[in-house]
Amino acid sequence: MNNRAGSFLWNLRQFSTLVPTSKTIRLYSLGLCRPKIIYSSWNLRNLLLNNLDNSMLSSIRYLFQYALIFKPGGDDFQRKGIRTLAVLSAERLLCPRKLSFDSKHSVFSDEELKKINLHHENSDKGVLIKETRPPTVTVSKLCRECNSLSDVLDSFSKAPTFPSSNYFSAMWTIAKRMSNDQKRFEKQLMFNHPAFNQLCEHVMREAKIMRYDHLMFSFLAVVKLGIPQNTLLVQTLLRVVQERINECDEKCLSVLSAVLEAMEPCKNVDVLRAGLRILVEQQVWNIERVFTLQAVMKCIGKDAPDSLKKKLEMKALRELDRFSLLNSQRMFEVLAAMNYRSVVLLNECSKMVVGNIHGCPLKILLNILQSCRDLRYYNVDLFKGIADYVTTTFDIWKLKQVLFLLISFENLGFRPVALMDLVMKRVVDEPGLLNAKSVISLLHVYSSLSHFNKCQTQAFLEVMTSALTGYLHHISSENLLCAVCSFCSMNHFPLAPINQLLKKDIIKELLMSDFEIRMDTNRNKVLSFSDTDVIASTNIERIAVLCVPRSVYCLDSTHPRGFLAVKMRHLKLMGFRVILINNWEMEKLEMKEAITFLKTEIYSSKTLPTVDVNLQSTC
Template sequence: MAHSAPFVTSGQLFLFTLSVNTINKYRTMSLRVTEEVMRRSLHFCSRRFRWHLGRLSATASITDASVSSQQLAHIWRTGQSQTCPPRTLIGSARFYSYDSRPGEDLEEKEPAVIQIAATRHGQRSSPFTDRLVRCGSPSDVLDLTCLYAPTVSQVSHCLTQMWSTTKKMSEEQARYELQLMFEHPAFEKLLQHTMRRVRFMTGEDIAYSLLCMVKLGVPQRSRVVQTFLRASQEKLNDLDEKSLSVLATCLDQIEEGTPNVAALKKGMGLQVETRLPWIKNVVLLQTMMRIVGKDAPLKLKRKLERKALSMTDQFSLPNTLYMISTMATMGFYSKPLLDVCSNKIKENLNVIPFSGQYKLLQSCKQLLYRDLDLLTDMSDHAASMMDIWSNKQLVILLSAFESLLFCPTAIMEAFAERVITNPDALTLRDLLCVLKVYSSLNFDLQHQRQQFLDGLTGALVSYLPRMSEFELLKTVYYLCLLGHFPSAPLEQLLQSSTLEQFKTTVPSYVINHERMFRTVDACLRLDRPQLPQHLTVPPFVLGDLTTSIPSDKPWLSQSLRSLVGDQADTVLQEMVVLENSYVIDGVITKPLTHQPSVTEASEAECRSPAESSQRIAVICTANPFCHGTSHPRGPLAAMTRHLNSLGYDCVTVAEHTLHGMPEEKRMEFLSRQLFPERHGSDTRPETEQLGS
C-alpha cells in the first residue's frame, strides 16, 4: 500500500538547517538581515508544508491532524522567537479600509484545510474547541484556524480566546503578541470570513465578537467593526440582557463620533425603555441601568429611578452596594435612592469587606454624594479594624475620605498612634499620602502633634536621596501647610542644583509647581521658623501671581459694594494681592468699633491709620471647609494664619453656598459677618451652617 508523502521533505529540512547554521555563524550581522534570512526560510517551509496539507483528505483522522497542528505551531513559534522590528500594528492588511475597494473579491472561498463540521446543539466539545482552549497566544489561535475552518459560532470563540490570552500577559508581552497577530496572514482571512458570515451569527456572538475586536485594537472605523456595529443594530430585538450588557461595555470603549455608534446607543435606550415595565428582578434592573450609561436622556434615567425606588424592599446588601456603583456608572445622582442605599449600608457595615467599602467611597466621590452619618460610621468602623487592616489599606482609605473632603477623625487619630509607634513601616508612597491627607484636612492632633510630625520627618529623611524633585517639593509643601519646618528636606529642595531641574518642567505642571513654591515662600517669610541657616525661595520658581488670578465674582462684588456704599469711613478694595502669595476677593477697611477711652484716644493719635482701623479680608473660595464643619482645610488654614499675622481679620465663605443664595439673603448674611455691630448678636452659628 502506497504511503502518502511526508509532510516535511529532507530537502526542506536541509534548507531550514542551513539557514539556522548560517544565522549562528554570522551573529554579528545586522538584525534586519538575520530576520530576513529566517523569514524567507520559514516562509518557504511553511508554504510547502501547507501545500502538502492541502492535499489531505477531508476525512483525515484526528490523530494525523493533531500531528500536523503541532508541527505547524512549532514552525510559527520558531519564527516568532525573533525580535520584530518596530512596525505599525495594522501593517498593510486590506480589511482595515473603511470603504470597500473596487474589485475586491468578497466571495466566500473554501480554504484548503481540514473542514470540521459544526458541532451539534448541546455537544460540549469538539476537536476544534479542545485545541482552542489550549492556545496560549493570539498567534496560536490563528495557527489553529489554518488547520480547521471555524464555523460561524466558533469564530466568536476564536476572537474571545485571542483576547483572553493577552489579558494574562505583561504589557510588553501583550504588545509584542498583538504585533505578531496583526502581521499574521491568517488574521486578515479570519476577519474577512467573520465579516462575510456576520449575518448568520447569533446576537450574542455578534456582541462578544465586536467587544473582542475592539479590545484587540482593530481600528474602530474599519469595515469589519462598522459591519458588526450595523449588524448589532439589526439584531437588537433578539439580544438578551446579557448580550446588551456586553454590547454596552463595547460601546464604552469606542470613541465618540465613530459612525453607527450614536444610532446603536439610541436603539439600546429604546430597548431598555420598552422592556422596563416587565422587569421584576433587581439585578436585571441594574444591568439595564448600566446599559443605558451616561448618554441616556434624563427622562429615561428618571424612569429607571422610579422603577428602582419601587423595588427597594427587594434590595439585599450586595444589591445596595451595586446600585450605588451603577448610579456612578450612569453619572446619575438620585438622592432618594442614595439615601435608601445609605441607610441599608449603615446597618451592615461590619459585614462589608475592605474592598467593598473602598469601592463605595469611590462611587460616592463620582456622584459627589456625602452622607455625613454614613462617612462617620465608616470612619469609626475603620478605626475598629486598625489591628486587622494593613498600612496600605488604611492609607488608601484615608485618601478616599480626603477626596470627599471629609475628615475621618476616628481613623486619623488611631492611625497617628500607629505612625508614632512605627513610622519606618511606611513606604515613601505611604508617607506622601499621609502627609497630603493630614495637611489637606488640617487635622489637629493636639498633644500628639509633635510626636507624629517628628516620626514622619524621621522616616522621610531616609528617603531623601531617592526622591524626585517633584516628590521633594510635595513633601516640603505638605509640611509647610502643617506648620512644620524640618531643615533637611528644606535645604535639599532649595539647593541650586535641585531648583534648576524645575526649569525643564512640562508646561502643564508649571502653574501647580509655582503655586506650591509660593506657599513655601510665604511660610518661610511669615511663619519665621527657626532654621540652622537662612533659606529663601528664588523668584524664578515663584512665577507671576497676576497671571493666575482667578476670575472675579461679579455677584460678590455687587453685594460688597452695596454694603459698603452707605458706610462712612469704610473703604472696599477688590482683588487685592498680598505678599505675592494670596489673592483676596475683597478687603474692607473700617474704623474700630469700640469706643476708646481718653487714654486710648491720646494713644490713637500716635498710631498709624492701619493700627486705628480694622481690616477684614473677605475670602470666597470653593470647598474651603471640611465637609459638615466650619473647620478650614489646609491651604485656607495657612492663608488665614498668614493674614492674621499681617493684621487682617478673615471672613471665609463657601462660594457655592453664597452664590446659590437669593440676593436679599446673601446681603443679610454678609452684613452679619462684616458688620456685626449692626445686629448685636453672635453670628457664629450661621457661619458654621453656611460654610459647611
C-alpha cells in the same frame, strides 16, 4: 422499435449536454469553508453505456432546474422539475430520481432499480452529512484544548467552523486567565498570526447571518482583545449591530452595554449608543435582571435625557427588594456614571452596605467613596461605617491600603479620628514602612484635616521629618514645596527641608512654571522667557492664570475663600496680575470657544473687581 431506439439515443445526447464534464465544485454550508474541487471526466452517456471504469464519489449531488422525463408508452418526452440527481459509485449503477424507462428496454428491471435507489439513498445520506458538515467547535471545547491565543487560531486554520465568533470568544476567555505581561505578549502573537486576518474576514461575512447573541459576544471579545477601533472589523460589527438592534433581548442588552462602555466615542459608537437609549426607553419595564438594569444605566451616559434617567431610577426603586449586596455596592458607581444623584436609592444602598460591610474588598470601598464625591453625596453614617470597619480590622490592612482610604475621606472632608490615630501609632512604631509618596500623602491628609493627637502628634511629626529628610534628593521640587507647606500648616518647621526648598536652583525651577504668562504692558504681545531675558528695557507684565472650581468661592457669590484669597494676595505682592477662570464654565465650551475666551481674558485691559476688593481688604 427503431423509432424507440433512435429517440432513446437522442435523449441521451441531450442529457450529456446538461451534465458537466470538466469539474464540479462542492460548496459547504453557508459558503464559509474553502470550496472543494472534485475533478471528473464522466458524463451521463458514458455512465449508462460504458463499463463504468471511472471512479466517482458517491456523495455528489447535482442540482438541476429542469430535466427530461420519458414516458414509457410513447415517442415524445416532457420537461419536469427535478430536485436532485445522485451519482453512483463505480460498483453500482443508479438512474436519476424520478427518471423512468420502459422495463422492456431498460438495462435493469423496475424492482432492481428500486433496490439500487433505496440502497444508495441510505448509504449516501450519511456520507454527505459527514463530509459537508464539519464537527461543531464550541467555546468551552476550544478553551479546554487551547492554552494560548495562537492555539485557537491554529485550530481555526485547520478546520474553520461556523460560527467563527466562537474563536474570538474563546481567545478572550483564555486571555482573561493570563497576567498582564503574558496577555500583552499573546496579543502581539495574535496580530502576527497568518490566520488572524482570515478569521476577521469570516466574522465580517457571517455578521449578518449569525445569531445576535453570538454576534454580541464576539463583538465584546473583539473589543476586549484590544483590536483597534478604527479597523474594518470593528466598524463593520458596529454597523451590523446597529442594523439588527431590534433583535436585542435582555442578555444582549447587557453585553451591548458592556461593549459601549469599553469603546471610545466616535460617530458609529454615538449612533449605537443613541439606538440603545431608544431601545432601553421602550423595554425598561420588561427588564427582569437587576444586573442588566445596572449595566444599561451605567452605559447610557451622563448626557442621556433626564426623562430616561428618571424612568431608570423608578425601575431601580421598584426592584429594591431584589437587590443583592453586590447590586447595592455597584449602584453608587452606576449613578456616578449617569451623573444622577438619586438620594432615595443612595440612602437605601448605604444601609445595605453598612449592614453587610464585613469582608467588603478595598476596591469596592474606594469606588463607593469616589462615587459619593462625584455625586456630592455626603452620608456621615456611611462614611463612619466604613471608617469603623477599617478601624476594627486595622491589623489586616496594609499601610498603603489605609492611606488610599484616608485620601478618599480627605476628598470628602470627613475626618475619621480613631483611624487616623491608629495610623499615627503605626507610623511611629514602624517608620520603615514609609516611602516618599506615602510621606507626601500623609502630610497632606493630616494637615488638610488638621488632625492632632496630644500623645502622638509630636513623635509623628519627627518621624515624618526624618523620613522626608532621607528623600530630599529624590523628590521633585513641587512635592518638596507641598510637604513643607503641610508641615507649616501643622505648626512644625523642619530646618533640613526648608533649607533645601530655599536653594536658588529649587526656587528658580519652581518659578519657571508654564500656572505664568509674560507680556508687554500694553497687553498686545506675549513674550517668551528668552525674549524677556534679552530685552531688559521692555516693560513686562506677569500674569497668573488660575483655573478654579466653584468650591473656592463663598456660597452664591464670586468672593474668594481663605486659601484662594491668600494665594491671590501673595501673587499680587510678587507682581502678578491674577486671572481667575471658572472650570465649570470652561467645560461647557468647545475648544475654539475656550481659546477665544482665554485670549479675551488675557489680553483684556479690565481687571476683576472682586479680586481687587479682596486683595485690598486682605493686605
